[in-house]
Amino acid sequence: MFANRVLSGMRPTGNLHLGHYHGVLKNWLTLQQQYECLFFVADWHALTTHYDSPEIIEQNAWNMIIDWLAAGVDPSKVTLFIQSKVPQHAELYLLLSMITPLGWLERVPTYKDQQEKLTDKDLGTYGFLGYPLLQSADILIYRANLVPVGEDQAPHLEFTREICRRFNHIFGKEPGFEEKAAQAIKKLGSKISKLYRELRARYQEHGDENALAEAKSLLGEQQNLNAGDRERLFGYLEGSSRLILPEPQTLLTQTAKMPGLDGQKMSKSYGNTIGLREEPDSVTRKIRTMPTDPARVRRSDPGNPQKCPVWQFHILYSSTEIRDWVQQGCTTAGIGCLECKQPIIDSVLAEQAPIRERARMYEEDPALMRNIVADGCENAYKLAEETMRDVREALGLNYL
Template sequence: MKKIVLSGMRPTGILHLGNLYGALSNWIELQNKDYERFYFVADWHALTTGFSNSTDIPQNTINMVVDWLAFGLDAEKNTLFVQSLVKEHAELFLLLSMITPVSWLERVPSYKDQIAQLGKSKTSNYGFLGYPVLMAADIIIYKAHYVPVGLDQVAHLEFTRELVRHFNHTVEKEVFIEPQPLLTEVPKILGLDGRKMSKSYDNAIYLSDTEEETAKKIKVMFTDPRRKRKSDPGVAKDCGVFMLHKIFTDKQKQNEIEKACSQATIGCVECKKMLIENLNNALKPIREKRNELLQKKDYVKEILIEGSKKASLKAKETMEEVRDAIFSKGRLG
């Protein structure tokens, strides 16, 4: 049997370059390797901090999956599905929550960080506290061997591995396997203001942006702070504009730009003009595909419905094993 790869995204709407050239580019690279692949819309996860905006989730789901397909994710090679259409995720989440110590949840690396960023009004619910358990259920219900992550996300996956060990020990049976991180190199992409590109920071370039909107954003993008004047030498690797050149500009030209920046023979305005042209040229066919798919929303919905049916078959098989392990003779008398 092929080994299984699984990952998901929360449906926050249209995707920006950080999403596209981070996680999604890795998904697309993996689709040409010998794995069985499951990629899902994590709509229940979106509720943990955004329940008041739940009515946006259906449209956000379509917009996000349209971006997946336009960017090159192949629905024929991958199983694309919606978390909430596979009810077994919720059942496994419930059963795992019965054996998960609260102290484990409170020490998850992002728990306190998210509370600080989002405030207690959005994070004082059980769903937020228990989201790592739901995340674990999402992964292990498909007996996923690998989860593609960046190095900074390995600690999050370790919670799932620890919970697998705890469950197997509790039921005295090897029901689940421990998923391994499939380490992938994620290109560093800064937003317009020099911080990490993020929708929440309002500093992102979106696939849905027009060529004119993209050009306008690039023109005001932060560059190397050392270059207050054109005659000031800079360090290209510290510049958000050059980080995009590393994706959208050919290697020879990258080297020329890096050298010219360090020698102050090129200004930031000229550098940005080259990026605007290269970026828009690269995104043009993707944007055209996106616009085409937006006219075929029923087709996108059908992909997700069929994918969810396929995912359900796998999830149902796993849940039969789980119920047998928990409720088999000798466990409840």
């Protein structure tokens, strides 16, 4: 396994905007300088919520890859690929589903949350329920040990670690492991043995982390176990002596809070975005018509930047000097709202200019992009197949 391998992906569900750039892509540009990185188009994931409009996925996928390259993702340093072109993702997803407790999927925080938010879609499908497991397969198939996520996504990675432990526990055991573990349990005595089994069942079947912690504490208190038996019983709780799939670690990313045009988080669902490669005239128009502090009805009325969506853009884009100018000018009515917005317009257009310029090369010659992706898919396929050979062997599926 590569010592520091990073995996990350995006769903091709629409054009990327500045929120994606500041929230994800700028982190990718840093990570590609430090680690071996694999970035992928999660087109199967897009189908979990957009299965009724698959025609949008192909064009969105190619547009998104152009966005990545235009933003500065370097194909000489990064493997760029499309999820559905590496079928081992689906194979591992299927095999992991054989051992995944249903309750583990139902307790993923975003499962019910997304169902409540996306009320216009029928998400009562197996694919939507199972998408956290597909995410796990995406990570584990490359034995990626670092996964960049925000704090809100950390539960998904913890789910992956739980699946990893369960897989290693079931399929990575030493010869005679079950018998040796059973003999070790008998040494605990009938009362402690019964409690140990109950705690193990609560963790294995329901993912009860408190039960796991209690069982570990219980084992730590036992004086009649030798070191070998103690380690076996720890392994019997959550893993084994053979590590087939290594546990990935959370790489918490520092993401800039990219505001939308209305002050909310920038999101397609709110209709408040600025496209990553949006035309300058459109960008200028959107920013010039942004809502401002409602107290400034007239040009002569003083305002409060803290109550103005434009101020959030100044925090992200403007220098200290410009922010001081805005504070002074707004609170004294020394500047008007259009004057206040002009530095933002200049900064956003300056940020987008090189992105649009780099994109033009791939727009004019799509073969350049497709060749990059073809090479990336081939590399990803080889890495995934290395993992699947070990997985198939562990499951006894290498007999042909």
